[in-house]
Amino acid sequence: MSLLTNVMEHALDDGYADAARRRGRYGTSRMPGTLRGKLALGGGLLLAALVLTVGAVQVRASAPVAAKERQELIARVVTAQANADQVQQEIDRDRARQKQLQQQAKSNGTAAEDTARLQLLQLVSGAGAAYGPGIRVVMDDAVSAGTDGGSNPRTAAGFSDTGRVRDRDVQLVVNALWQSGAEGIAINGQRLTALSAIRAAGDAILVDNHPLALPYQLDAVGGAGLADGFRQNVDGGVYLDQLKADYAIRFSISSEDRVDLPAAARSGLQYATPSGRGGATP
Secondary structure, three states: OHHHHHHHHOOOOHHHHHHHHHHOOOOOOOOOOOHHHHHHHHHHHHHHHHHHHHHHHHHHHHHHHHHHHHHHHHHHHHHHHHHHHHHHHHHHHHHHHHHHHHHHHHHOOOHHHHHHHHHHHHHHHOOOOEEEEEEEEEEEOOHHHOOOOOOOOOOOOOOOOOOOOOHHHHHHHHHHHHHOOEEEEEEOOEEOOOOOOEEEEOOEEEEOOEEOOOOEEEEEEEOOOHHHHHHHOOOOHHHHHHHHHHHOOEEEEEEEEEEEEOOOOOOOOOOOEEOOOOOEEO
């Protein structure tokens, strides 16, 4: 017990205590003794307190802004999800209505006629999938354009190069297919309708705002004379031959026993209403 008591009462070793006494520092305070030192210490403490205070104020001020931005993002996500759900519900209702109309057409006395008319409307409007004999046209950039390997035109430079297939080229070929008797056309699996647009955006060729990747494959359903008519069309086979001769643009034309076309993406309906002068405006 005496040893424990001695350790507790004399925590500092006697040797250290004697050395401190010889230096005159034993039992003295390390606080500055001069006025200048005390002012310096007080200024340092004040500066540290000021920095901590400013930091705390900034944290408190930015917290509501961050929380507000987070809530806005959450609200936008929820709204977008609700809109997507609503569109999906509309698609489901339209499909159910279409199926109901098809069943009604089959059950009445003119089922065959109505079904044929419905299929024709779906074919020409692109609302339904279609298949049949037809033609396949594949267009690709010249080898010198440096876009081989199925690269995406969005990431390939040099669209101004004459060896690149342009949106105008695709437009002319599509129009030539319609003129030659095509009843339905799809480009790289995207069905064309009366409202479809083929245009360029930077280095990309877009079909209804969807970028195309090389090569450009145009599938068309039509009668037996579609392939011959397209090859002889000025904006069809003749134009492609000219592109190959002038710019080394590659292409191929082949007749197909069966071509499958997907249904077009759902788009809003366009209505016509009578004008004040008795005409009709879109």
